[in-house]
Amino acid sequence: MKKIEAIVRPEKLESVRMALEQNGCEGLTISEIEGHGKQKGIVQQWRGEKYKINLMPKIKIEVVVCEKDVERITKAIIDSARTGEVGDGKVFIYNIGTAIRIRTGEKGEKAIM
Numbered sequence: 001m002k003k004i005e006a007i008v009r010p011e012k013l014e015s016v017r018m019a020l021e022q023n024g025c026e027g028l029t030i031s032e033i034e035g036h037g038k039q040k041g042i043v044q045q046w047r048g049e050k051y052k053i054n055l056m057p058k059i060k061i062e063v064v065v066c067e068k069d070v071e072r073i074t075k076a077i078i079d080s081a082r083t084g085e086v087g088d089g090k091v092f093i094y095n096i097g098t099a100i101r102i103r104t105g106e107k108g109e110k111a112i113m
Contacts, residue, residue, distance in 0.1 A: 001096040002070045006061045007089040008081040013059045019080035025073055029062040039086050064096055064112050
C-alpha cells in the first residue's frame, strides 16, 4: 500500500477530486494548508501599496491506494491539477506498513477497499 499526498492549488480541488473518483479512488482526506515553494510567496498591489504574501493557500489531498493503482492515481492527480504555472504543487508517495479499519478490524488492503 502507498499513501499519495498531493499539495495543489485551492481552485483545482474539485477537478482533482473528480479525477480521483473517476479513477476508483473512494476514500480521501482534504486539508486546507498554507506554504510556499521556490517562489517564496508573491507580491501583490492593493490601493497603490505593494505587499508580499509569504504563505500561499494550498490544499493537501491524501489517499491510500494499493500498489497496483499508484501510477494511475498519481497521473490522474497531476493531469487534473496542472496549470503549467509556478505553484502548481507537489505529489509525495509514501510506503504504508499496514492499515486497519476501526469498525471491522480488517487489515491491509481489505481496510482501504
